[in-house]
Amino acid sequence: MIREEWAVRPQRESFAKRFPYLAKWLWGNRARRCHWCNIPLTRKTRTFYHLLEKARGGNDLPENIVLACRPCNSSRSNRIRYGYPSRP
């Protein structure tokens, strides 16, 4: 279930471009599965997701970043469904 307005939101590939070493570390040291739905990820389907949005004060440290598939990354409702707070 991807709402159209979410589907057109910018994806997170830019993270890997801005922080190539951190992205490589995460890819090499984390389970290569979606943080929420647990499906296996590839380099083409992976995205990097800030648990605490940068707009809410989140940082770019590994603790705040998880690997996620595109649908989960695009769907804010997953945070609520899986117990991650959507509000500070």
Ligand SMILES: [Zn+2]
């Ligand atoms: Zn997922």
